[in-house]
Amino acid sequence: MNTLQTTHIFQCDDTLDGILTAVYLAWQKGTSCTDIRVRNMNANFSFFEEIHDVATDLSLVERVTHSIETKLSADILFYIYRCALSYAPDKASVIYHYLQKAFRIGPSIVNYLHDETVMRVFELDRQIGTEAHKYLGFVRFEELENGVLASRINPKSNIIPLIADHFADRLHNENWIILDTVRQLAVVHQAGLGYVFTDHITEEQLLAFSKKSMNEESFQALWERFFHTIAIEPRRNDKLQRNMMPLRYRTYMGPENER
Amino acid sequence: MIIQDHMDLMEKLTILSDAAKYDAACTSSGVDKKNNGAGMGNSKACGICHSFAADGRCISLLKILFTNECIFNCQYCMNRSSNDVVRATFTPEEVCTLTMEFYRRNYIEGLFLSSGIIQNPDYTMMQLAETVMLLRTKYHFGGYIHLKGIPGASADIIEAAGWYADRMSVNLEFPTADGLKKLAPHKSRTTILTPMRQIQNGIQQNKLQIYHKRDEGNHWSHDISDAGSSFSLHQKRKTVIEKNGNQSAFPSNHHPTSINSTVNDFISLEDNQHSKNALLSTPSGSKQMFVPAGQSTQMIIGATPESDYHIVTIAEALYRQYSLKRVFYSAFVNVNQDNNLPAQPDGKGVPLLREHRLYQADWLMRYYGFQSNELLSEEKPNFNVFLDPKCDWAIRHLEQFPVEINRAGYYTLLRVPGIGVNSAKRIVKARQSAKLDFQDIKKMGVVLKRALFFITCQGRMMYNTPVEENFITNNLIGIDQRKLFDIEHHHSYQQLSLFDDYHMQQG
Numbered sequence: 111m112n113t114l115q116t117t118h119i120f121q122c123d124d125t126l127d128g129i130l131t132a133v134y135l136a137w138q139k140g141t142s143c144t145d146i147r148v149r150n151m152n153a154n155f156s157f158f159e160e161i162h163d164v165a166t167d168l169s170l171v172e173r174v175t176h177s178i179e180t181k182l183s184a185d186i187l188f189y190i191y192r193c194a195l196s197y198a199p200d201k202a203s204v205i206y207h208y209l210q211k212a213f214r215i216g217p218s219i220v221n222y223l224h225d226e227t228v229m230r231v232f233e234l235d236r237q238i239g240t241e242a243h244k245y246l247g248f249v250r251f252e253e254l255e256n257g258v259l260a261s262r263i264n265p266k267s268n269i270i271p272l273i274a275d276h277f278a279d280r281l282h283n284e285n286w287i288i289l290d291t292v293r294q295l296a297v298v299h300q301a302g303l304g305y306v307f308t309d310h311i312t313e314e315q316l317l318a319f320s321k322k323s324m325n326e327e328s329f330q331a332l333w334e335r336f337f338h339t340i341a342i343e344p345r346r347n348d349k350l351q352r353n354m355m356p357l358r359y360r361t362y363m364g365p366e367n368e369r
Numbered sequence: 370m371i372i373q374d375h376m377d378l379m380e381k382l383t384i385l386s387d388a389a390k391y392d393a394a395c396t397s398s399g400v401d402k403k404n405n406g407a408g409m410g411n412s413k414a415c416g417i418c419h420s421f422a423a424d425g426r427c428i429s430l431l432k433i434l435f436t437n438e439c440i441f442n443c444q445y446c447m448n449r450s451s452n453d454v455v456r457a458t459f460t461p462e463e464v465c466t467l468t469m470e471f472y473r474r475n476y477i478e479g480l481f482l483s484s485g486i487i488q489n490p491d492y493t494m495m496q497l498a499e500t501v502m503l504l505r506t507k508y509h510f511g512g513y514i515h516l517k518g519i520p521g522a523s524a525d526i527i528e529a530a531g532w533y534a535d536r537m538s539v540n541l542e543f544p545t546a547d548g549l550k551k552l553a554p555h556k557s558r559t560t561i562l563t564p565m566r567q568i569q570n571g572i573q574q575n576k577l578q579i580y581h582k583r584d585e586g587n588h589w590s591h592d593i594s595d596a597g598s599s600f601s602l603h604q605k606r607k608t609v610i611e612k613n614g615n616q617s618a619f620p621s622n623h624h625p626t627s628i629n630s631t632v633n634d635f636i637s638l639e640d641n642q643h644s645k646n647a648l649l650s651t652p653s654g655s656k657q658m659f660v661p662a663g664q665s666t667q668m669i670i671g672a673t674p675e676s677d678y679h680i681v682t683i684a685e686a687l688y689r690q691y692s693l694k695r696v697f698y699s700a701f702v703n704v705n706q707d708n709n710l711p712a713q714p715d716g717k718g719v720p721l722l723r724e725h726r727l728y729q730a731d732w733l734m735r736y737y738g739f740q741s742n743e744l745l746s747e748e749k750p751n752f753n754v755f756l757d758p759k760c761d762w763a764i765r766h767l768e769q770f771p772v773e774i775n776r777a778g779y780y781t782l783l784r785v786p787g788i789g790v791n792s793a794k795r796i797v798k799a800r801q802s803a804k805l806d807f808q809d810i811k812k813m814g815v816v817l818k819r820a821l822f823f824i825t826c827q828g829r830m831m832y833n834t835p836v837e838e839n840f841i842t843n844n845l846i847g848i849d850q851r852k853l854f855d856i857e858h859h860h861s862y863q864q865l866s867l868f869d870d871y872h873m874q875q876g
């Protein structure tokens with residue numbers, strides 16, 4: 111094999127649809143000389159690469175998802191969906207290689223944990239699952255004057271799509287919004303109806319949206335008091351607290367963020 | 370008693386959350402419950418932590434007492450009637466407001482409501498019942514509610530409350546009648562065990578009702594999930610349960626010891642008519658489910674002289690005879706600096722390590738198929754301070770090791786130090802398609818530095834280590850700690866504050 115062979119890199123949008131479009135196009139070109147990558151994600155370019163910019167094409171996405179669902183399983187599709195939300199720079203490539211192996215082996219691929227790619231997908235899935243789970247608890251809402259509950263988060267991975275259902279069920283009769291300030295992506299829920307995802311929303315826009323409600327300060331103060339009183343002071347253990355609730359989660363939390 | 374009339378919500382919250390902070394609680398309810406569309410809230414089987422306090426404990430519930438104006442005089446409690454502390458009492462509406470507003474802001478998963486005894490047990494239980502009823506029917510709260518059952522309260526009031534709570538618990542406090550008499554003179558085994566049995570019977574009866582309703586073709590959307598139920602399947606298979614439910618026979622390999630009979634004398638209870646017909650009626654507006662997340666209890670560890678063996682035996686018997694979901698331990702803190710109680714000059718309380726060991730053992734009994742008499746015995750009644758109970762067990766059973774990763778059964782893998790439920794499951798799956806090696810299982814979550822002494826992969830041990838007691842013990846506890854280990858065998862847990870920050874880590 112010629113080691114100087116050019117690799118064709120298919121560069122795509124940072125979405126599942128983008129990645130699956132690239133998977134389709136790269137596959138067509140031949141799996142031995144291709145790889146895929148999310149645009150602007152990891153930039154160690156090499157001389158022996160030829161970059162192809164991929165425009166997301168839903169008809170191609172449709173074909174790929176159809177084969178995953180029929181030849182593999184719906185679970186595997188969901189697995190890949192979650193990985194596509196990850197912040198890991200290598201995620202597109204990992205998904206590509208995972209699918210190559212999966213189509214060779216079949217649905218039992220999920221058990222091949224000794225395989226490096228399968229393990230990597232497993233890790234990405236676990237990472238994002240852990241972060242999403244943490245945010246189910248760490249999201250904080252503030253009540254605005256117009257009754258809307260507003261929250262800001264700054265997750266590593268794009269976890270908003272994974273937590274929206276939970277809050278839609280829990281706060282079914284409330285108007286609420288959760289904004290990912292890193293990606294400027296928000297989920298907006300309307301009482302009794304449902305939610306939509308909206309992008310290009312900045313933190314400033316959210317803050318300018320409405321003032322805090324009259325009671326907001328006092329409930330924050332009550333919570334702050336509770337947070338401090340409930341700790342058993344002689345057993346103070348900052349290290350344990352930081353392990354369980356790393357600082358990066360606390361940016362928009364109240365008393366937890368004082369230091 | 371110092372009672373202040375005009376106290377604002379902030380002051381009450383301060384006093385009544387401070388008074389509740391030693392209670393152990395957890396929301397891993399084992400129940401998934403969707404919002405019903407009308408109100409606010411749901412609950413998750415897996416448990417969600419909303420914050421972590423400065424001591425590192427998870428905050429998931431608004432944990433408060435309804436009142437600390439208590440007429441009882443439990444020695445270990447800062448709210449005992451003989452203490453001169455500021456007293457406060459919430460109104461049911463105040464508790465509802467705090468719960469709803471905290472819940473909306475996603476500060477909490479629900480409410481944990483306990484209480485001192487105001488006026489008398491019945492009056493107190495009535496206040497608690499009213500509070501939870503208001504929360505469910507007026508505020509349409511759908512989140513999690515853990516409610517304390519008040520010892521000595523009448524059956525009908527306990528029942529009324531049970532229709533609105535997810536979980537109820539009556540604190541056992543101490544594992545002997547003598548301990549109760551000395552330290553909780555107003556409580557007795559009967560006033561504690563009677564409501565416990567009543568709640569157990571109520572839960573069982575309610576499950577049957579629901580089952581019959583299903584049979585009649587009613588649409589019943591809730592699923593009673595047994596996930597997180599007190600004993601693993603393995604354990605269930607091992608346990609012979611007599612037909613009439615409550616009393617279960619010990620497995621045949623369970624030789625009766627004097628601890629076993631002491632424990633049985635203490636916790637067995639004659640059923641009276643009252644508790645047998647536990648459920649009177651289903652109130653309208655309730656979820657029609659009686660204590661769906663099951664019952665738990667709590668014991669205070671270290672105020673009385675019982676051994677670890679005694680405590681885990683009690684816990685095991687409670688799981689069997691009262692179908693409890695969880696037994697919680699609360700490391701004793703001598704808040705009153707009372708002479709009758711063990712002195713704690715450092716103010717830290719019983720070493721958390723002991724509490725930690727008991728939880729590890731609890732875990733092994735509930736999920737790993739261990740029995741109390743495998744972990745401890747009358748000859749060896751306390752946990753090893755330097756080795757977790759599983760390592761300790763493995764070292765005492767070296768004849769069963771090493772085990773081959775590519776062949777050993779699931780339950781055998783579970784008994785290997787460093788292999789947990791998740792990694793054992795992954796191994797069993799992955800080895801269907803390949804021969805596994807050390808690096809493979811490391812990626813699957815096996816803690817090799819512990820497991821390596823007990824396993825082979827494809828017939829090889831990782832470093833050719835001898836399967837020999839002293840060698841493995843030395844390696845597992847580290848050479849430095851060895852000295853302390855020797856000291857420990859003559860003394861007690863008390864000198865171990867250096868391990869206070871040791872936290873849960875399931876191997």
Ligand code: SF4
Nearest residue numbers: 439441443446449485
């Ligand atoms: S009943 Fe006992 S433990 Fe409970 S508040 Fe009163 S004195 Fe404290």
